[in-house]
Amino acid sequence: MTTLQGQTPPDLSGRNLSFRRAFANRAATTLIALCVLVAALPLALVAWEVVSKGASAWSLAWFIDEIPRNYRTEGPGMGPAILGTLTITGMAALLSIPIGVLGAVYLNEYGKNKPLARFIRTMADVMTGVPSIMMGLFIYVGYVIVIGDKTGFGGALALACLMLPIVIRSTEEMLRLVPDELRQASSGLGARKWRTTLGVVLPAASSGITSGSLLAVARAAGETAPIIVTVGLTYIYKPDLFDGQNTTLAAQIFRNASQPFAASQERAWGAALTLIAIVFVFTILSRIIAARFAIDKR
Amino acid sequence: MTTTASPESPPQVDLGGEARSRRTDKGFTGLVTFAGLTVLIVLGLILVTTSVQAWPAIAHDPIEFLTGTDWVPGDEIFGTLPFLYGTLVTSVIAMVVAVPVSIGIALFITEVAHRRSRKYIVTIVDLLATVPSVVFGLVGSIVLIPWVTPIYQWWAGLMAPIPGLNAIFDETNTGRNYFTAGLILAVMCIPIITSISREVFATVPEIDKQGAYALGATRWEMIKGAILPHSFGGLVGASMLGLGRAMGETIAVALVIGGSLTIGTNLFEPGNTMAAVIAQQFGESSGMHTEALIGIGVVLFAITVLINFLARTVVRRAEIKMKGAHS
Numbered sequence: 001m002t003t004l005q006g007q008t009p010p011d012l013s014g015r016n017l018s019f020r021r022a023f024a025n026r027a028a029t030t031l032i033a034l035c036v037l038v039a040a041l042p043l044a045l046v047a048w049e050v051v052s053k054g055a056s057a058w059s060l061a062w063f064i065d066e067i068p069r070n071y072r073t074e075g076p077g078m079g080p081a082i083l084g085t086l087t088i089t090g091m092a093a094l095l096s097i098p099i100g101v102l103g104a105v106y107l108n109e110y111g112k113n114k115p116l117a118r119f120i121r122t123m124a125d126v127m128t129g130v131p132s133i134m135m136g137l138f139i140y141v142g143y144v145i146v147i148g149d150k151t152g153f154g155g156a157l158a159l160a161c162l163m164l165p166i167v168i169r170s171t172e173e174m175l176r177l178v179p180d181e182l183r184q185a186s187s188g189l190g191a192r193k194w195r196t197t198l199g200v201v202l203p204a205a206s207s208g209i210t211s212g213s214l215l216a217v218a219r220a221a222g223e224t225a226p227i228i229v230t231v232g233l234t235y236i237y238k239p240d241l242f243d244g245q246n247t248t249l250a251a252q253i254f255r256n257a258s259q260p261f262a263a264s265q266e267r268a269w270g271a272a273l274t275l276i277a278i279v280f281v282f283t284i285l286s287r288i289i290a291a292r293f294a295i296d297k298r
Numbered sequence: 299m300t301t302t303a304s305p306e307s308p309p310q311v312d313l314g315g316e317a318r319s320r321r322t323d324k325g326f327t328g329l330v331t332f333a334g335l336t337v338l339i340v341l342g343l344i345l346v347t348t349s350v351q352a353w354p355a356i357a358h359d360p361i362e363f364l365t366g367t368d369w370v371p372g373d374e375i376f377g378t379l380p381f382l383y384g385t386l387v388t389s390v391i392a393m394v395v396a397v398p399v400s401i402g403i404a405l406f407i408t409e410v411a412h413r414r415s416r417k418y419i420v421t422i423v424d425l426l427a428t429v430p431s432v433v434f435g436l437v438g439s440i441v442l443i444p445w446v447t448p449i450y451q452w453w454a455g456l457m458a459p460i461p462g463l464n465a466i467f468d469e470t471n472t473g474r475n476y477f478t479a480g481l482i483l484a485v486m487c488i489p490i491i492t493s494i495s496r497e498v499f500a501t502v503p504e505i506d507k508q509g510a511y512a513l514g515a516t517r518w519e520m521i522k523g524a525i526l527p528h529s530f531g532g533l534v535g536a537s538m539l540g541l542g543r544a545m546g547e548t549i550a551v552a553l554v555i556g557g558s559l560t561i562g563t564n565l566f567e568p569g570n571t572m573a574a575v576i577a578q579q580f581g582e583s584s585g586m587h588t589e590a591l592i593g594i595g596v597v598l599f600a601i602t603v604l605i606n607f608l609a610r611t612v613v614r615r616a617e618i619k620m621k622g623a624h625s
Contacts, residue, residue, distance in 0.1 A: 017516065021516055021519070022516070024516070024518055024519075025516035025517055025518040025519070027518075028517075028518035028521070029410060029517065029518065031402065032402045032403075032405050032406045032410055033406060033410065034402070035398070035399045035400075035401075035402025035403045035405075035406060036402070036403050036406050036419055036422070038399050039399065039403055039422060039423060039426060039485075039488050039492075040422050042426070042434075042485045043422060043425055043426050043429070045437065045441070046429055046433060046434065046437050049437050049441050050433060050436075050437070099333050099336055100333075101333075102329060102330045102333030102334075103330070103333040103334040103336060103337065105330045105333070106330035106331050106333055106334035107334055109330070110327060110330055110331065110334075111331075111334060116334075117334070119338075120334050120335070120337055120338060122607070122610055122611075123337050123338055123341060124337045125606070125610045126341075126603055126606040126607050126610060127337055127340070127341055128606075129539065129542045129543065129546070129602055129603075129605075129606035129609075130341075130344070130546070130599065130602060130603065130606075131545070131546025131547070131548060131573055131595075131598060131599070131602055132546070132548065133546070133548040133573050133576055133577060133595065133598075134344060134348075134546070134595055134598065134599045134602075135344075137348055137576070137591075137592050137595045138340075138343065138344040138347060138348055140592075141347045141348055141350075141351040141592065142343065142347045145351075161340055161344075164336065164337065164340065165337060168334075168337065192319050192320070192322070192323045193323055193326070193327075194322055194323050194326035194327075195319075197326070198326075218428060219428070221430075222428075222429075222430025222431070222432070222433070223430070223431075224430070224431065224432040224548070224549040224577075225548040225549050225573070225576075225577055228577060228580070228581065229576075229577075229580055250430060250432050250549075253432045253433065253436055254432050254435070254549055254552075254553070254577075257432075257435065257436045257439055257440065257553055258439075258553060265440060268436055268440075269436070272432075272433045272436050275430055275432075275433065276429070276430070276433060279428055279429075279430060280428070283428050
């Protein structure tokens with residue numbers, strides 16, 4: 001470049017910025033970084049408090065014993081709530097995941113851009129925003145009053161309503177990642193659409209579907225509001241979800257946290273640690289599955 | 299094409315063309331369509347069954363129900379305005395805190411952070427979303443409230459001489475109030491607002507950003523000039539989604555808001571929200587009291603569905619607009 005000879009090259013380092021501009025840039029970057037700290041602080045606080053206060057409650061008896069009936073009784077026992085959390089959430093998963101996956105199949109393989117499918121997609125998004133207590137009230141009105149008793153199954157129904165839209169939307173995202181060549185190859189071999197869907201598309205997306213469903217399970221396991229409305233309370237083991245009132249860890253945290261007694265608060269912390277551990281296991285599992293078996297995005 | 303044309307006829311392959319398979323296809327189509335429709339069915343059923351159940355309590359005195367300020371279940375007086383007020387106040391506090399913070403985090407992730415640290419920050423936000431709301435309530439009610447009460451008292455003393463502000467931040471003797479509830483809601487809304495904001499920022503065309511830098515803009519000037527104007531619509535949608543989340547949150551609020559049944563302008567006084575009052579009183583309620591609580595749920599359901607629907611429409615509109623303009 002002969003024309004530039006004799007001139008100094010333009011200064012692109014930003015060192016000659018006016019003080020005002022440099023200051024605004026620095027201040028904005030600092031503020032933005034502070035925002036991350038604002039989010040990390042509560043997380044650290046929750047983790048520290050729950051682990052430090054909850055760990056002392058853990059023992060073998062904590063996982064096995066029945067729950068003390070009196071708030072003031074000291075000592076362990078959260079077995080029925082742990083069992084209740086697992087069975088109720090498990091039942092909710094059994095109810096919602098098959099329907100959710102099939103619903104997603106409709107949206108991505110059949111409905112596509114039809115008005116009905118677009119409407120269902122929007123309403124599924126809207127449904128993820130419906131307050132969880134509303135699912136509880138719905139099942140209370142539609143199931144508990146009809147049956148005449150609060151049961152674990154009622155809680156499972158409420159959680160299933162909660163999980164349904166999450167499963168549908170996450171599964172649909174995964175089905176969208178399945179390359180079209182697979183579908184074309186399958187129809188090219190003469191398979192009908194249902195065989196293509198069940199034999200090719202769903203297996204190809206299975207890891208993503210599993211990981212999304214596990215996230216939905218993790219979210220449902222921590223839900224309290226629908227449980228206290230539909231499930232009631234018990235202190236003993238209730239493996240049969242249709243046999244009267246039941247309990248979960250989340251409901252026990254709520255019940256014990258609102259009491260002023262040290263013994264019940266200690267149980268609340270122990271239950272919180274147990275619940276977070278369960279939720280954490282599901283979340284980690286979901287991540288591992290998603291990372292290990294992901295379809296390579298093309 | 300005729301079968302006689304090929305010298306060796308291929309072995310008979312079952313292409314699944316027979317009637318049975320065709321019927322399976324029809325049946326499967328019906329099955330998945332029904333599964334898709336369950337979303338609409340459940341939403342419809344929620345609205346109808348709960349409305350029908352709540353109707354006696356609402357019809358008892360509809361005007362009182364929506365505008366009354368007294369809630370005396372024993373005398374069958376069901377005025378829900380204090381709870382609507384509490385829901386609005388706590389969610390506004392939550393939004394004022396959560397929206398700037400979430401946008402900041404999203405900007406940090408998309409524009410400031412190095413690729414390696416980006417992963418960790420995303421994990422922090424994701425972990426925040428996995429903490430069950432009752433655990434936030436537990437930490438809030440047992441750990442946070444004793445800490446913040448003296449801070450509130452100090453702040454109220456500071457605000458005392460300023461007219462207007464001294465009514466909003468008045469003296470208090472408890473940390474169980476609107477403000478604490480709003481702060482906890484803010485923490486719980488951050489993950490959803492952040493993740494939608496990130497999606498919105500991701501749609502800003504690289505050309506716009508590089509163009510701003512090429513004109514000599516600093517990073518902040520680039521954010522101000524290229525990213526924010528481009529994403530405004532999407533950010534509004536993201537904030538509305540957070541608002542819907544805040545209004546519907548039940549258990550964490552029920553544990554920290556105190557449970558007063560009156561309207562107070564003082565943010566440091568106990569109050570209640572629509573969702574929280576249901577959780578607090580449902581267990582001990584019966585008859586028309588239960589029906590009135592379900593009625594509150596119906597109103598809350600209507601509000602949150604409306605907000606979510608609008609928010610999704612806004613986000614989608616914004617996305618279409620951006621993609622239409624640049625791809």
